Amino acid sequence: MTDPALLPPGLLVSAPASGTGKTTVMLGLLRALAEDGLSVQPFKSGPDYIDPAFHLAAAGRASFNLDTWAMDGGLLGAIAGQSAGADICLGEGSMGLYDGVATQGQTGFGSSAETARRMGWPVVLVVDAGGQAQSAAATAMGFAAYQPDLPFAGVILNRVASPRHERLIRLGMERAGLPVLGVLPRRGDLALPERHLGLIQAVEHPDLEAAIAGYAAFLREHVDLPAIRAAALGGARPEAGRLPAPPAQRIAIARDAAFSFTYPHLLEGWRAAGAEILPFSPLADEAPDPQADLVWLPGGYPELYAGQLAAAAKFRAGLCRHAETRPVHGECGGYMALGAALIDKEGRRHEMAGLLGLVTSYEKRKFHLGYRRARLVAEMPGHAPGAALRGHEFHYSTILEQPDAPLAEVADADGNAVPETGSRRGHVSGTFFHLIAAEEAA
Structure with missing residues (x-):
């Protein structure tokens, strides 16, 4: 036994x-x-x-x-x-x-x-x-x-x-x-x-x-x-805490080849707490479920599908309707898709959702890699101002314009400030780091 x-x-x-x-x-x-x-x-x-x-x-x-x-x-x-x-x-x-x-x-x-x-x-x-x-x-x-x-x-x-x-x-x-x-x-x-x-x-x-x-x-x-x-050996079972709590009850989450980078323990924690996960595909020009409380755009490869996303009128219209009254959050690639425009590797400009003023370029590539610790200066779905979050950033895109208010004060693993602070406008927020966990309040 x-x-x-x-x-x-x-x-x-x-x-x-x-x-x-x-x-x-x-x-x-x-x-x-x-x-x-x-x-x-x-x-x-x-x-x-x-x-x-x-x-x-x-x-x-x-x-x-x-x-x-x-x-x-x-x-x-x-x-x-x-x-x-x-x-x-x-x-x-x-x-x-x-x-x-x-x-x-x-x-x-x-x-x-x-x-x-x-x-x-x-x-x-x-x-x-x-x-x-x-x-x-x-x-x-x-x-x-x-x-x-x-x-x-x-x-x-x-x-x-x-x-x-x-x-x-x-x-x-x-x-x-x-x-x-x-x-x-x-x-x-x-x-x-x-x-x-x-x-x-x-x-x-x-x-x-x-x-x-x-x-x-x-x-x-x-x-x-x-x-x-x-x-193979079995170690002592660690004392278990809780998986992350869901940021909303009904969460519409983008899931296709352009948006797929979400840590499995987050989704498992959301489901275990009774949240309803409602997948949709921006590449198939699907709008998020209109009954969703929150739209979440994970990271992925929007730079490879920028033309398709720019042409996805139903997706963009549904996203904008949701953002009028309810929160939308994007991580890395999802953050880029919420912005005003994305410039692909050939230098072509593609209009994105326009819910944030962010303009990013994959033509002007710069490597960003490493752990991130963020102290929120504004609310983000599931987390209040002042919360400390830990995550990871990994992309090659360069920010050309970021006119909106910052979402957080962000530092690398050694405490050095990084310029990718995320941004917010109305009900919309985004970060270049992928959330892993929130620090427990002291």
Whole structure:
């Protein structure tokens, strides 16, 4: 019988750096274990809103983010509690295993290692063996020794060129005392398609089911699945707080290829509290439900669909009617769509909803990436002036005009002010950061 004081046994799939193939390994493991009859609970460490949709497709179970910089202990516990009934948990790390920010946040610095330690999950390190042999063991050994209290399950070697290459790397790993849980031959067809914000969205993949099935077959052939299962451990169940409360009772939320970036724990919290989620598609020229209390435009890729959005007359008219009497909020791409205009990469100007004066340009690209802490100076749906919010910003668009009043005082993870303050006009508000959690009032 499962001990109710423990989480289901789990592992964290991580790597020394980005680009090692850990996402394809994660998807293959999720599907292979599910094919073996296990209920597999996926998680993503860090502020990523693309990978959880891939996890859901692979495991058939909703994936949730765990973020030690943005989330307090109660929220982490509530999200960990979504694993109830699962046989095994698999978490996917972000960036390198120990990568985080310099200034501590709610419960940590945002590293994948912190997530693994807090959940009690041993680490499976995916090592890109290209261009090295025994030296790969020195890298892996350094990661295992860097924080000796962090349990290591072993390594999966990726992009191994030949049997001789494998033998040399295994010799190094034996000397380092690290179990080899799998050896993946080099295959160029295993990469997921990408664009400027990373992977394409799961809904856009031309044949996602076939791709995931292929990853699972590949992993099943080259990874020791029984050893993977045996290495999983269940940590103590964290004391759970509450998932985020809904900002309204009936929430019309844009959901299509242009607007899809919403953290799963937010939607789960809204639904669990009894809110009604009313999806609509701006790209299909659908207006938000006229009975909605709030319209929420998530982030996404409006810069790729600016012409379609500009031509979506029913969507824009319905949005404007709603904003006359009730709140509308946009995040990142949704914020851009609420503005006066969006300039695409070719320099063409597209008229947006015009509910805010914001004008953004994807032609004049500038990289914006990092955690954000915002202190609201005005009301935002679900949050009063003075509330402190934590989120994450990731986009390439440049603000050309922002004539409206600021929504918040915004700083990066180290407390340095950033100019993207969000803005507000009447019932309409928007931010460039994606909301993760509100800080509990002292």
